Amino acid sequence: MVHVSGVIASVAFRNFKALRNTSLKLSPFNLVIGANGSGKTSLIQALQQLRALAKLPLGDPATVTRVGGSEISFAFDAPHLGVTARLGCVDDAVCDLLRVDSANWADWEDVKVRLATMRSYVFDHAAMAAPAPRDSGARLAGDGSNLAAVLARWQRETPAAFDRLQAELTRWLPEFTGIVLPEDAGGMVRLGLKIGDAEGPVMADNLSQGVFYVLGILVLSFDPAPPAVVCIEEIDRGIHPRMLREVRDALYRLSYPAAMGETRAPVQVIATTHSPYLLDLFREHPEEIVITQKHGHEAHFERLADRADAAELLREGSLGDMWFSGILGGVPEES
Amino acid sequence: MKIAFLSESPADEAVLRILVEGALKEKPTVASAGYRARGWPNVLQVLPAVIRHLHFNTDVDTLVVTGDSDDSPVHTAAHEAPQYFHPHCRMCQLRAVFRQTGKRFPAAHGRLRVRRVVGVAVPALEAWLLCGVEDSVNEAAWTEGQARGVLPYTRAELKLRVYRTERPSLPHEIACAVREAERHRRDLRRLEYDFPGFAALLRDLREPIPEIS
């Protein structure tokens, strides 16, 4: 198998929230499963902290070691194998120190540029349905709130990307025939979807929640200039189980562009889910599954493919059923 | 004739539809809903309910079901003996579900029961798709390999050969699968000869629909 690298090769945690002492190797695509509060979101928060601190000038290495505090270390994939970054945290929520070791500082500059593009998403269908100011559509907001403006901007400036997204949307949801983005006198863009031969489009207020989640995923998937790293929480939310294959493929389009006939650079994806049906779809790629295990106040990560019995588990039944049963771990603790 | 399909994905269903049409030499009426199972053993779990639903709630007279054999034992001529049942053979298991589920149903919608059409792809549907393209891919090669403990190919390799990528998008998967299935539609004899798990499906399809006498 050809090794395809992402941006971030691994993350190690010490005393960060429930992640007392654990590390995780990251793939180009990572599906993180586990109980609520088991560290899925902490992983994404750690990446956000790295992105925020990487933008600032580095402190004096001598002053950034703090005794007993939380620490998160990152290693990076080729061609930046020589770079490591360590975050020092005041408490288990705020990290304010960054220490970087690099044999070659140009490598760190390069990593920084990529990290700066990183984005995290927790879609909010109500926010996504709201009108958005025309000029706010440069990049999809973390909650998707400027969805209409992003689509309007694509329609104006990158119509090929817009057309591809629209074609994919109408393939996923054949009841719709296209996207409309009327703009009012105040420069606010609204979103609507055309249906068949009906007189008018269905405007955002009357679209179901799932439609917004689908649109959010498609905007990420067809972004003509995507971030280097994308984190998305609850990618199955509001989506019919039979459509989860499409969701998986849309995210694979980011991580494995060549497999989908795309020519741009791969995007590293870290996604979370609670859907056993989505998990079923990763039977052939267990190396992409990360399970967060929580015991009492301590959580750690495990890659499904690293389990000694992974091959047997995959033979014996569906991954979703295995997860629900508790064999894989990543289930809520019962009192 | 009105046919329903129980399959794992839209790509599998597209293939089965083409192969069944090829065998019948005509386009049968197909039940509007494509029934789905989430792989093995889920297909065994949902099959009784699908059979019961079709029997009482629809006028479907034929249910086509296929599974991948994966690592399970392959169905052989010995399994065809009366009363024989191999507990780990997927063909035997699927047939047993049909036998047991329909047993006590009263006739409905003008037929005694929904006709069983069962096939098992060894080791996976992609092997059927490669039949005639790669001579080394056939059921006997797999069975021999199983006996020797050296498998001739893996499921992942078969998929890679059909789709040319480890992660095909669904439309790409359907397009590749349909292209190969269309190749078979014109002449099913090679597939029938090389894959007894498909020949069994054809034999079922040639059986008459159980009519009320």
Ligand SMILES: [Zn+2]
């Ligand atoms: Zn058998």
